Amino acid sequence: MTKSLSQNNSKVVLELKNVTKTYTTGNSQFNALDGVSLKIYQGEFVSITGPSGSGKSTLMHIIGLLDNPTSGEVLLEGNDVSKLKEHQLAQIRNITLGFVFQQFNLLAKTSSLENVLLPLLYSDIPKKSRSQIGIDLLTKVGLQDKLNNTPAQLSGGQQQRVAIARALVNNPKIILADEPTGNLDSKSGEEVMKFFHQLNEQEGRTIVFVTHDMDLAKQACRTIIIKDGKISEERQC
Amino acid sequence: MLKPSLNDLIKSSFRSILKNKSRTILTSLGIIIGVTSVILLTSIGNGLKKYVTDQFDSLGANSIYISPGKVFNDNGGFAQGSMATMMMTSFTQKDFLALNRKLKGSVVMPVNAAYADIKSNQALKKQVEINGSIEEYGKNNNLLPSEGNGKWFTKEENDKKTPVVVLGYKIAQTLFPKSSAVGKKVVIKGKTLKVIGVTDQKGASMGGPSVDDTVYAPLTIVQDLSGKEDINAIVVKAPSKDLIESTKKEITDIMLDRYDKDAFSVFDSSQLLSSINSIINMLTIGLTGIAAISLVVGGIGIMNIMLVSVTERTREIGLRKAIGAYPRAILIQFLIEAVILSCIGGATGVLLGYLGTLAIKPFFPAQVTLSSVILAFGVSSLVGIIFGVAPARKASKLSPIEALRYE
Numbered sequence: 048m049t050k051s052l053s054q055n056n057s058k059v060v061l062e063l064k065n066v067t068k069t070y071t072t073g074n075s076q077f078n079a080l081d082g083v084s085l086k087i088y089q090g091e092f093v094s095i096t097g098p099s100g101s102g103k104s105t106l107m108h109i110i111g112l113l114d115n116p117t118s119g120e121v122l123l124e125g126n127d128v129s130k131l132k133e134h135q136l137a138q139i140r141n142i143t144l145g146f147v148f149q150q151f152n153l154l155a156k157t158s159s160l161e162n163v164l165l166p167l168l169y170s171d172i173p174k175k176s177r178s179q180i181g182i183d184l185l186t187k188v189g190l191q192d193k194l195n196n197t198p199a200q201l202s203g204g205q206q207q208r209v210a211i212a213r214a215l216v217n218n219p220k221i222i223l224a225d226e227p228t229g230n231l232d233s234k235s236g237e238e239v240m241k242f243f244h245q246l247n248e249q250e251g252r253t254i255v256f257v258t259h260d261m262d263l264a265k266q267a268c269r270t271i272i273i274k275d276g277k278i279s280e281e282r283q284c
Numbered sequence: 285m286l287k288p289s290l291n292d293l294i295k296s297s298f299r300s301i302l303k304n305k306s307r308t309i310l311t312s313l314g315i316i317i318g319v320t321s322v323i324l325l326t327s328i329g330n331g332l333k334k335y336v337t338d339q340f341d342s343l344g345a346n347s348i349y350i351s352p353g354k355v356f357n358d359n360g361g362f363a364q365g366s367m368a369t370m371m372m373t374s375f376t377q378k379d380f381l382a383l384n385r386k387l388k389g390s391v392v393m394p395v396n397a398a399y400a401d402i403k404s405n406q407a408l409k410k411q412v413e414i415n416g417s418i419e420e421y422g423k424n425n426n427l428l429p430s431e432g433n434g435k436w437f438t439k440e441e442n443d444k445k446t447p448v449v450v451l452g453y454k455i456a457q458t459l460f461p462k463s464s465a466v467g468k469k470v471v472i473k474g475k476t477l478k479v480i481g482v483t484d485q486k487g488a489s490m491g492g493p494s495v496d497d498t499v500y501a502p503l504t505i506v507q508d509l510s511g512k513e514d515i516n517a518i519v520v521k522a523p524s525k526d527l528i529e530s531t532k533k534e535i536t537d538i539m540l541d542r543y544d545k546d547a548f549s550v551f552d553s554s555q556l557l558s559s560i561n562s563i564i565n566m567l568t569i570g571l572t573g574i575a576a577i578s579l580v581v582g583g584i585g586i587m588n589i590m591l592v593s594v595t596e597r598t599r600e601i602g603l604r605k606a607i608g609a610y611p612r613a614i615l616i617q618f619l620i621e622a623v624i625l626s627c628i629g630g631a632t633g634v635l636l637g638y639l640g641t642l643a644i645k646p647f648f649p650a651q652v653t654l655s656s657v658i659l660a661f662g663v664s665s666l667v668g669i670i671f672g673v674a675p676a677r678k679a680s681k682l683s684p685i686e687a688l689r690y691e
Binding site: 108111113114133134137138140141142146148150152154155156157165166168169170171174213217 | 287288289292296299303599600602603604605606607608609610611612613683684685688
């Protein structure tokens, strides 16, 4: 069901080359990631899975440019971003990435619309056009009548849809979802997953989502399984 | 360019402050109290200075005072123990006559003060200041009763020891509440005196005896009442303001012929005024300094709450960073919040200080000055910046991963 892509004729959006992330606690060192190399192609729907402690969260942080690797290269559209400073990474995240979190992470006591527009505060998009972008996106996720509701007035599924709209507001190259259904009941979870598929199939969005749930991971066309900081298996549909 | 714009930052800061109204008020309380007390104290100090100046003006310009003992030290302040020395020595009739003879163009007036109970057929007032002098004293100190309130005593009445008095406005009110005092009799130390005049009302006093609370009588009568032939002090009215200094020099020369240089003091009202003002200034600065400490305490309160706020909003900070907020944007956001908190406190404090000044105005001279408002408000915003930096830095240094993971 997910769009199948021939990897040869599609552009690489993000590439990890032999990435290692080492944490030092006291005298002992621990490799959360140990020589991981992978490519994410434009328009792909990729899931990353693995048991807890496998390093999938660390991998997600590296892909999400939230953290620098200890060694190795992270290429975003061919440019190495692994050694950039925090404020440079922030700007790149703002322009190229959209995040969806397990905890939704919406600002409390703040309307849906303002939550969706939050990333634009840190962007160059002119103020006048911002509001309409937000309204359009909330309409797209079916919340056009909840523009002024605060998160407390929305159900879990609705909150996650606001978060998805927020992830889309900067028209990102990659949408990164970290256990997006983890806090939802199964029905809302299915709806959210359906929405991700829609985004991938109809708009060709690149989606990377991280989950510990093997069944959920199988919904993606490509599944990367992490174990002990290494890619142990890659499945292609 | 700043992203988000300053406008957006201020708007979002206001919003997050308003989300926690009661906390905002409690946090600003320290600043509010600090600014209020700074404004109140400076306005009291300023009012006091204005009051003293006005009082001196009403005492008459161009007056030079000669008092026994050393009143001023070499730095222009009051000499130590001057009150004691003033009480111990006094001048004689001969000193007055010598000055009167040698000073051309100036009016020389001896002054004697006594304290005694005064009673009328209607009331009694205890321990009233009775000032004795010569006829010219009334005119030169703006004490002449206006039409319908009787008259000042004459030279003849002084020379002949005629038992007459002129009452201060309030004394007359106390002793003769129902009718005019002029023409009535009062008794001081068993001696019956006729009221020949009542001075005009000169205004409220701050506790010390004022013109309104004083009784005036011919010098000879006061000398009789106190049983002493001495003169407490001599007032010389210089012909003009320009001649004050030269007249002072003349007086000093005359007095030096008669006394040792530490036995008397010659000063004019501006000298006295500047000494009193410097004391008021010191008091105001000192008290304001103490009040300013509470501004610092208020700043620490703001820092505390901002640190709590940063911890509470760790997830928010993490999220903002993840979606593109660079460290400085977070730093500025939290700094602005701290400054807004302290400015809210500052503005409330200015308002309360102003209202407080209005409230005490009927009882005490007080005057809000623009400079104290600017100073208090400026200092409070500065406190916001200084004490906002630490929490804001903490927020800006949070790693987005740690922040998002925070429960």
